[in-house]
Amino acid sequence: MLERIIGVFKLDRKVFAEVERDESATTQAAIVVAIVAALSVVGTILQVLINLVRGGKMELGATLLSIIVTFVVTFINWAIWAGVTYLIGTKLFKGTATMGEMLRVIGFAYAPRMLSIIPCIGGVIGAIWSLIASYLAVKEGLDLDDTGTIVTIVVGWLVTIVIGVILGMLGVGGAMGLGAISGLLGG
Numbered sequence: 001m002l003e004r005i006i007g008v009f010k011l012d013r014k015v016f017a018e019v020e021r022d023e024s025a026t027t028q029a030a031i032v033v034a035i036v037a038a039l040s041v042v043g044t045i046l047q048v049l050i051n052l053v054r055g056g057k058m059e060l061g062a063t064l065l066s067i068i069v070t071f072v073v074t075f076i077n078w079a080i081w082a083g084v085t086y087l088i089g090t091k092l093f094k095g096t097a098t099m100g101e102m103l104r105v106i107g108f109a110y111a112p113r114m115l116s117i118i119p120c121i122g123g124v125i126g127a128i129w130s131l132i133a134s135y136l137a138v139k140e141g142l143d144l145d146d147t148g149t150i151v152t153i154v155v156g157w158l159v160t161i162v163i164g165v166i167l168g169m170l171g172v173g174g175a176m177g178l179g180a181i182s183g184l185l186g187g
Helices: 002-009 013-021 025-053 060-092 099-109 111-117 121-142 146-169 176-184
Strands: none
Touching: 002 013, 002 025, 002 099, 002 111, 013 025, 013 099, 013 121, 025 060, 025 099, 025 111, 025 121, 060 099, 060 121, 060 146, 099 111, 099 121, 111 121, 121 146
């Protein structure tokens, strides 16, 4: 699994082909997403500590809610992003994949978001890197050309944001819309 994560950081297309075919890698993809979520939580805690050192206040309730939302929304975004990408890629562009394949390749594409442990800049760098990895994941996972891959990612990202905002407005998760925007910058 570690070799695959390193391969994703190197943007090695072969890793996504391997993960796509390996049905046992779904659990590994979920572990990658869990690591990203946990490191995002650590990054959130570090940011709170930095704010405290600078003389800011810490509201325990808001901090705990932020930690829980960060962890949960990471998994929700993974599932929605994989599902929407699967539907757009297979229905609109006639890509070939299963939902399991999309969960695996998208889950591994989250790996660069491990950089979110670094307050402020780590999340941005990880999101951009993960977006590039998502391009490779979607291209490999759905067997699409460059145009189909890019359109699938852009339309999927927009649809996922809309879903997140609607769920947030319905009270399903107040931070869901924001989570969709920030989380899906990384795929």
